[in-house]
Every structure is written in structure tokens, then in C-alpha cells.
Amino acid sequence: MTDLNKLTIAAARDALRKGEVTSAELTEACLGAVEGAGALNAFVHDTSDLARDQAKAADERIKGGDAPAMCGIPLGIKDLFCTKGVVSQAASGILEGFKPEYESTVTQNLFDAGAVMLGKLNMDEFAMGSSNETSVYGNAVNPWKAGGQELTPGGSSGGSASAVAADLCLAATGTDTGGSIRQPAAFTGITGIKPTYGRCSRWGIVAFASSLDQAGPMTKDVRDAAIMLEAMCGHDPKDSTSADIPVPDFEAMLTGDIKGKVIGIPQEYRMDGMPEEIEKLWADGTAMLKDAGAEIRDISLPHTKYALPAYYVIAPAEASSNLARYDGVRYGHRAKLEQGDGISEMYEKTRAEGFGHEVQRRVMVGTYVLSAGFYDAYYNRARKVRTLIKRDFEQVFDQGIDAILTPATPSPAFGLGEMAEADPVQMYLNDVFTVTVNLAGLPGISVPAGLDKQGLPLGLQLIGRPWEEGDLLNTAYALEQAAGFVAKPEKWW
Amino acid sequence: MSIDKETAAKVAKLARIRVEDDALPALAEEFNNILGFIEQLSEVDVEGVEPMTSVTPMRLKRREDRVTEGGMPEKVLSNAPDAREGFFAVPKVVE
Numbered sequence: 001m002t003d004l005n006k007l008t009i010a011a012a013r014d015a016l017r018k019g020e021v022t023s024a025e026l027t028e029a030c031l032g033a034v035e036g037a038g039a040l041n042a043f044v045h046d047t048s049d050l051a052r053d054q055a056k057a058a059d060e061r062i063k064g065g066d067a068p069a070m071c072g073i074p075l076g077i078k079d080l081f082c083t084k085g086v087v088s089q090a091a092s093g094i095l096e097g098f099k100p101e102y103e104s105t106v107t108q109n110l111f112d113a114g115a116v117m118l119g120k121l122n123m124d125e126f127a128m129g130s131s132n133e134t135s136v137y138g139n140a141v142n143p144w145k146a147g148g149q150e151l152t153p154g155g156s157s158g159g160s161a162s163a164v165a166a167d168l169c170l171a172a173t174g175t176d177t178g179g180s181i182r183q184p185a186a187f188t189g190i191t192g193i194k195p196t197y198g199r200c201s202r203w204g205i206v207a208f209a210s211s212l213d214q215a216g217p218m219t220k221d222v223r224d225a226a227i228m229l230e231a232m233c234g235h236d237p238k239d240s241t242s243a244d245i246p247v248p249d250f251e252a253m254l255t256g257d258i259k260g261k262v263i264g265i266p267q268e269y270r271m272d273g274m275p276e277e278i279e280k281l282w283a284d285g286t287a288m289l290k291d292a293g294a295e296i297r298d299i300s301l302p303h304t305k306y307a308l309p310a311y312y313v314i315a316p317a318e319a320s321s322n323l324a325r326y327d328g329v330r331y332g333h334r335a336k337l338e339q340g341d342g343i344s345e346m347y348e349k350t351r352a353e354g355f356g357h358e359v360q361r362r363v364m365v366g367t368y369v370l371s372a373g374f375y376d377a378y379y380n381r382a383r384k385v386r387t388l389i390k391r392d393f394e395q396v397f398d399q400g401i402d403a404i405l406t407p408a409t410p411s412p413a414f415g416l417g418e419m420a421e422a423d424p425v426q427m428y429l430n431d432v433f434t435v436t437v438n439l440a441g442l443p444g445i446s447v448p449a450g451l452d453k454q455g456l457p458l459g460l461q462l463i464g465r466p467w468e469e470g471d472l473l474n475t476a477y478a479l480e481q482a483a484g485f486v487a488k489p490e491k492w493w
Numbered sequence: 494m495s496i497d498k499e500t501a502a503k504v505a506k507l508a509r510i511r512v513e514d515d516a517l518p519a520l521a522e523e524f525n526n527i528l529g530f531i532e533q534l535s536e537v538d539v540e541g542v543e544p545m546t547s548v549t550p551m552r553l554k555r556r557e558d559r560v561t562e563g564g565m566p567e568k569v570l571s572n573a574p575d576a577r578e579g580f581f582a583v584p585k586v587v588e
Contacts, residue, residue, distance in 0.1 A: 101568040197548050211548060240553050309531045320508065327509070329581050331572035343586050344509070352511035360510050364520075365527055367508040368496075381534050383544030388537065390545065424523065425530045441548030466549065 004029035006167045009073050009224040010251075016062050016072050023062070023072030023116060026170070027055040030074040030118050033168045039493040042153075042163040044079060044137040045087045045120035054116040061114055069251075070231045071114025076163045076172040079120045080127055081107050081215075082204040086117075090206040091135040092125045094354025095332040104204025105236045106173065106215045113231045118169050122159025125356045126323065127180055127208045130430035131419065132158025134358045142188055142413050143489040146454040151413040154184030154430075160218045161188040165489060171219040171228050175205060177212045178311055179409075179434025182446035185218055186408035186459025189448040189487060191480075192218040193225045193473070196466045197441035198243035201236030209318035210241075212311075212438040222447065222477045226250035229469065245467065253470035258478045259293030264401040268304035269433060271410065277452045278407045285405055285449055285460045288482035289475070299401060301392040306385050307436040312428060313369050313382035314439075319359075320366025326354060361424065390440040397465050403475045406433050408446040408459035433461060443469045445476045449483040457487065496524040 004026045007015070015021040031051065034043050051074065058072035082088045082100035089095040107117070122140040124132050131152040132140040140158040142151040143166040153162040157174035161184035164172050174181040176194035185192030193216045200215040207213060217228035230251070235244040265286060270279075290296050328334035328350030335349035355363065369378035396404070410432055419427050437444035443466070446459040460479065464472030496504075501521040505512040512520060570576040575583075 098572055101565075101571060198551070237554070237556070241547075241549070241551075243549065243551065244554070303537070306534060306537055309533045312527065313531055313534070324509075328574060329583055332574070334574035337584060341584060343584050345511075346584055347509040348506075348511035351509055355510065360508075361520075361523060361527075364504050364508045364510065365524065368504045368524065368528075369531075371504070371507060378531065378534075380544050381537075381539060382531075383546075384539035384542040385534055385537050386545040387542050388539070390548065423526045425526055428530075439548075 005033040005169070007170060008220045009070070009170050009227050012073055012170055013069050013227070023055040023058040024052070026072065027051050027074045027116050027118070030169050034118060037166055037168050037493050040141045040143060040162050040166055041138055042122055042140050042159040042166065042168060043076065043119040044122045044159065047086055047117050047119045050086070051116050051118050054111070058114045058116060068113040068231065069227045070110060072116065073170050074116040074118050075110065076119060076121045076160060076169040077107060077117050078157055078160050078173050078175060079123050080175050080206045081173060082206065083107055083117065083120070086120065088120065088206070089136065090126050091123045091137055092354065092356070092359065093136045093333060094326045094351070098331050100204070102204060105201035105238060106205065106232050109234060110231055115231070121163055121172055124156035124158065125359050126206065126319070127156040127175055127177055128319070128358050128362055129155040130179070130183060130427055131155045131416070133416065134356050136356065139416050141416065143493065144188060144413060144456055145489070145492060146456055149415045152187065152416050154187035154413065156180040157184050157218060161185055161190060164188070164190045164218050164220060166493065171217055171224055173215060173232070174218040175213060175215045176438065177208050177315060178438055179431040181216045181218060182434045182444055182459070182461055183409050183430055185446040186448070186457070187413035189457030189485065190218060190220060191222055191225050191445065191447055192216060193229060193445040193469070194437065194443065195229060195233065195469050196443045198241050199233045199469065201234070201239040201242045203236055203238040207322040209315040210322060211318060212315060222473060222480045223251060223254060225445065226254055226473045243467070248470050250470045250473055253474050254477045255474060256478050256481055258289065258475050261294045261402045261475060262400050263289050263294045263296050264299035264396055264404040265296060266299050266301045266304065266404060266406060268301050269406045271432065275411060278410065278458065281450045281458050281460065282405070282407050285479060285483070288479060289405065292478045292482055297401065299396045299404070301396065301436070303385065303388045303392050304436060307389055307439055308428060308432055310382040310385040310389065311431070311435045311439060313378050314386065316362040316366030317370050317379050318366070320363045320370060323359070323363050326351065386439050389436055393440045393442060402465070403472055404463040406461045406463065408433060408461040412452045412454070412456040412458055437463055442466055443472050445472055447476050447479050447483070448485040449479065450485065451487055457485070496521045496528065
């Protein structure tokens with residue numbers, strides 16, 4: 001077999017079980033691809049020794065005959081996941097050199113299933129960003145190019161998206177607070193699912209906005225997303241918001257049959273100034289689902305417009321609270337102090353040196369909206385609007401809608417540095433189609449569905465009912481089959 | 494509602510982030526941009542709407558109140574920038 005790094009999880013699993021390939025061979029192929037892809041800056045911490053040990057153990061287990069689907073599969077892990085004894089920095093200077101003494105539940109679940117960790121992946125600092133340009137490690141780069149220009153892989157899971165799209169690993173973990181799995185997946189032509197809030201344990205994932213954060217897989221196709229998601233989820237007593245409900249066999253639910261399913265098309269997602277190509281992709285996707293036997297219905301989600309402003313109150317508020325722990329005392333960076341400096345100077349200097357600009361800005365915005373006199377006007381009002389956004393979805397689901405189809409992003413991948421001079425709100429607009437899903441706690445998946453005129457991938461998003469990831473994945477599978485997206489970036493790195 | 498330099502300085506202080514004086518006007522302007530965007534929320538009729546406390550309608554699990562793990566001071570301190578004699582060390586906080 002050649003190009004083992006290009007395999008899907010499903011193909012690799014089948015080949016491993018038949019004894020046609022070993023995990024050691026898969027792992028070497030991926031490590032070789034990673035080594036040759038420095039220009040993408042996707043992998044930022046090397047764990048090749050650990051990977052080789054894990055692959056060896058996986059091969060033993062596969063020989064034993066009862067290995068789970070993820071056994072022996074080489075993955076990249078987003079730097080937001082705490083991995084025992086391996087540097088975990090959330091792409092921030094303030095966690096310089098931090099080596100957790102514990103393993104996040106999601107990575108532990110994957111390792112228990114026999115998965116192999118190739119290394120840690122680049123991301124926006126503390127998952128705050130939509131372009132992977134706020135990382136202490138520097139920009140991750142999209143393997144897709146347009147007219148010779150280097151493009152963003154999206155963010156915050158930019159390294160994950162770049163690594164999967166460039167076949168440096170078979171799949172990667174991501175996390176999604178406002179769109180951080182789905183937007184980079186769309187920008188790089190891969191699949192990414194954010195499950196229902198509570199499906200994946202948040203324990204050991206560096207916290208950004210705890211009421212919105214969810215982990216999920218970023219994969220080469222929908223089947224792989226089903227396989228890997230199942231391995232990541234499950235109840236965890238260490239996360240009080242983790243759902244104690246059974247995890248179904250998601251892959252077994254991929255029949256491709258969506259006859260009689262009702263797909264909602266929300267009118268509020270038709271934005272002014274939306275590029276024609278996105279509009280057309282959305283119409284094409286609608287037609288594909290209709291051809292596959294689904295009923296298409298126009299729906300209204302009237303509070304959509306207020307999702308982004310509500311998010312930019314709630315997420316910074318939670319971040320300002322979560323990031324209060326970075327004080328230079330227990331881990332990471334501490335500023336050098338001058339004679340006479342006390343503990344306040346230590347906090348202030350440490351946080352000024354350790355946090356990047358975007359993180360500082362969001363922490364301070366969060367501090368402001370939570371401060372005396374503004375708490376009601378901003379934070380409480382945003383939480384009320386969040387209730388209304390969730391109610392919009394509940395009402396359409398009550399009317400019999402099974403899934404909602406929208407564009408994943410308002411544009412294809414843009415150039416690195418292109419937004420440097422724009423005001424921060426312009427960057428925030430990247431999440432306009434994805435952020436509602438986090439606010440309502442719903443599952444959402446981004447599926448590559450076409451190319452724009454420059455040859456860059458575009459994604460469609462499907463939003464499902466809570467806890468019905470299996471049904472959502474099946475609709476995504478039907479869309480994937482109809483769209484037939486097979487394009488890959490031309491190798492330049 | 495407009496944020497001036499003094500308010501920006503106060504917010505930075507509350508957030509325990511050192512911001513130099515000459516950076517405050519630009520910071521205040523950024524806050525104003527973001528708050529201008531957030532201001533749209535005031536258009537929404539939220540009369541009688543409960544603020545969301547939990548996105549999934551689930552009662553948090555209860556557990557017995559007992560020690561589940563502990564007794565690992567070396568591990569707790571292993572990442573500290575300054576740890577001495579089993580404690581985190583910080584600059585003097587009382588005169």
C-alpha cells in the first residue's frame with residue numbers, strides 16, 4: 001500500500017483488521033508527511049516517540065482480534081487538550097512549557113480505544129480567533145492556495161484543519177465554541193462536527209467559554225466523523241455538564257436514506273452582501289437533499305441576527321472568568337519582577353506579557369460586561385437573548401423539522417494577514433452561521449460541498465436536534481454522496 | 494455609551510492586565526467598536542424572558558461529599574514558576 005497517510009479512518013481500520021497494514025506503518029507514513037510539511041506550521045509539538053510506542057501497542061491489540069475501530073489510527077491533537085507529560089499550551093505564551101500531570105477525558109477515551117497521537121496541533125490562542133493568526137506558534141497555513149497567496153486554514157482549530165486536509169494525519173481533534181471546528185473544516189475541504197453540548201466531556205480541555213465549548217472530530221469524510229465521534233463521547237463524572245445518556249453506534253446509522261426527512265431552510269441566513277457562490281452552493285445543497293427524497297421547508301429563526309452580539313458578550317464574560325487562573329502562580333509564565341513589585345504587579349505584568357492582544361481584548365471586554373452597573377444591561381440581556389435563540393430552534397423542531405441546512409461560512413478562506421487592519425468585529429463575522437448552534441447547544445456539522453471560482457473549497461452546515469447526532473450524520477452522509485466532493489489541494493509545501 | 498481613557502484604564506486594572514498609558518486611547522476605541530456592535534441587543538424585546546443558565550435541561554448530578562483524590566503535592570506543584578517547601582511562592586503580600 002502506498003500513501004498510507006492519505007487513508008480514511010474507515011479504510012485504515014479495515015486494512016489493519018485484515019492484516020494488510022500495521023499501525024506502525026501508518027504512523028511512520030504520517031510522521032514522514034508531518035516532517036515534510038513544516039511550511040504549514042500545523043504540528044507544533046512533536047510526540048513521535050509516544051506515537052511509535054502507541055502504534056506498537058495497537059498492533060499487539062489488533063493481533064489479539066478485538067480491537068475497537070480507532071485502534072492504531074494516527075491522529076493529531078489540538079493544543080487545547082491537556083495531554084499528560086506533553087506540552088499543552090493552548091497556543092499561548094502564558095502556558096509556556098506547561099506539562100499537565102493528567103490526561104483530558106477525550107484524549108484518554110481515544111487512547112483507550114487504541115488511537116495514536118502524532119503530536120499537538122496549532123490553533124488560535126485559547127481558541128480565540130477565526131484565522132489561526134493569534135497563535136504564539138505563528139500562523140497555521142491552509143494547504144489550499146489561490147493565485148499563489150497563502151491562505152488561512154480558519155480558526156480556531158486551524159492546525160487541525162490544515163493537518164487533515166494535507167493528509168498529515170488520518171484525523172484530528174478540534175474544539176468549537178462559536179464555529180472553531182466547522183469554519184476551518186469548510187475552509188479546508190474537510191468534515192467537522194460539533195456534537196450536542198454535553199456529548200463530549202470538557203474535562204482537561206483548556207476552558208474558553210464553558211457554556212459553549214465542545215470537542216469534536218475533524219475528518220476526511222462523514223463516515224470517519226461518525227467513527228471518531230463515538231470514540232470521543234461518553235459520560236464523565238469529572239464534567240458536571242457531561243450527559244449521562246447512551247452513545248449510539250453512529251456509523252451504523254449511516255444508511256444514506258433520508259426519504260421523508262424534513263429539512264428547514266432558514267430565511268434569516270440569507271445575508272445582505274452574501275457572495276453569489278455561497279448562495280448558489282446553498283441552493284445546490286438544497287436541491288441535492290430534495291433529490292435524495294427529503295422534504296424542503298422554508299423556516300424562520302427570527303433572533304438569528306442577535307446571535308453574534310450575544311455571543312460577544314457571553315463568550316468574553318466566561319473567558320474573563322476562566323482565564324483569571326493564569327496569574328503566574330501555579331503554572332506557565334511569570335513576569336520578571338522589579339525591586340518593590342508586589343503581588344498585583346506580578347499579576348498585571350505576567351498577564352500583559354503572557355496573553356496575546358486578542359486574548360487581552362476579550363478578557364477586558366468580558367470584565368467590562370460583568371462589572372457593576374453593566375451586568376444587567378449586557379450580560380443578563382445577552383443570556384435572555386440566548387434563551388430566545390434556543391427557543392427559535394425548539395419551535396422549528398416542534399414543527400417537525402429534522403435538520404436545518406445553511407452555508408458554513410460567509411466566504412471561502414481568505415489571505416493570511418488580509419484582516420490585520422480590519423476592526424475586530426469584521427473577523428467576528430466569520431462565525432455568523434455557526435455561532436447560533438453553540439448558543440443553542442445543538443449539534444452542527446460542516447460538509448465540503450463545492451469549489452468557488454478560484455478553486456477553493458466551500459462547506460455547507462447541517463444543524464440537528466439535540467442528541468440526534470446519528471440522524472444528523474446520516475443526513476450529512478446523504479449530502480456528501482450527492483455533492484461528490486473529492487478535490488484535494490495540490491501539494492506545494 | 495462611550496468608553497474613555499479612564500474607563501479603559503479601570504477595566505484593565507480590574508482584569509489585572511498591565512496596559513501602558515500610551516496604549517489606552519487605542520484600547521478605548523477598540524472597546525467602543527465592540528460595544529457598538531453589542532449594542533444591537535438593546536433592540537430585542539426580552540420582557541418576561543428568563544436568562545439562560547443551562548443550555549441542556551438537565552439537573553446537575555449530585556455525589557457523595559467525600560475526598561476522591563489528593564495527596565499529590567509534587568504533582569500539584571510540578572508546573573509552578575516558583576515552588577518552595579511544598580508551597581507556591583509569591584512576592585510578599587503583607588508588610
